Amino acid sequence: MHFATYVQDRRQALFRFAVVLCGDPVLAEDILTDVLGRAYEHWDRVSAADNVHAYVRRMTVNEYLAWWRRRVRAVPVAELGELAAATPDPADRYAECAAITAELAKLPKRQRAVLVLRFYEGMSDEEIARVLGCRPGTVRSCASRALATLRIELSEMTSAMAREA
Numbered sequence: 001m002h003f004a005t006y007v008q009d010r011r012q013a014l015f016r017f018a019v020v021l022c023g024d025p026v027l028a029e030d031i032l033t034d035v036l037g038r039a040y041e042h043w044d045r046v047s048a049a050d051n052v053h054a055y056v057r058r059m060t061v062n063e064y065l066a067w068w069r070r071r072v073r074a075v076p077v078a079e080l081g082e083l084a085a086a087t088p089d090p091a092d093r094y095a096e097c098a099a100i101t102a103e104l105a106k107l108p109k110r111q112r113a114v115l116v117l118r119f120y121e122g123m124s125d126e127e128i129a130r131v132l133g134c135r136p137g138t139v140r141s142c143a144s145r146a147l148a149t150l151r152i153e154l155s156e157m158t159s160a161m162a163r164e165a
Contacts, residue, residue: 013053014035017116021112022064023101031063034063039056104116
């Protein structure tokens with residue numbers, strides 16, 4: 001398989017995966033561009049993998065996990081919480097997606113990666129463990145903690161909405 005063919009066939013799926021993983025389409029595009037650039041440079045090795053898409057997806061997860069360290073050194077941090085909350089998305093579908101993405105963004109990176117790999121990519125605990133380089137028990141505990149955190153956040157949100165109504 002040629003690199004151009006792979007990118008043509010899988011770029012949209014990889015982009016959607018990266019957006020769900022990091023919660024920001026612009027950052028997802030940056031991460032995917034870096035990953036595809038490295039994949040192109042080492043295409044002989046990448047294309048020799050048993051499952052090329054899984055290999056590139058693992059590269060994407062690794063790039064996402066490493067991104068924070070580089071960001072802290074290179075990009076000044078600005079708080080945009082009030083500005084982002086002041087202009088909600090008018091379309092229900094997009095608003096729901098944004099709410100889910102925001103809740104995922106509150107989770108630690110590994111927990112977020114576990115949930116995205118499990119629910120978005122449909123991977124088993126064993127597959128996720130291989131991608132993240134940990135044990136299946138760790139995957140299950142990360143998923144359990146992440147889901148418990150999301151339940152607490154969602155119950156607090158519904159309580160606040162009920163008080164406002």
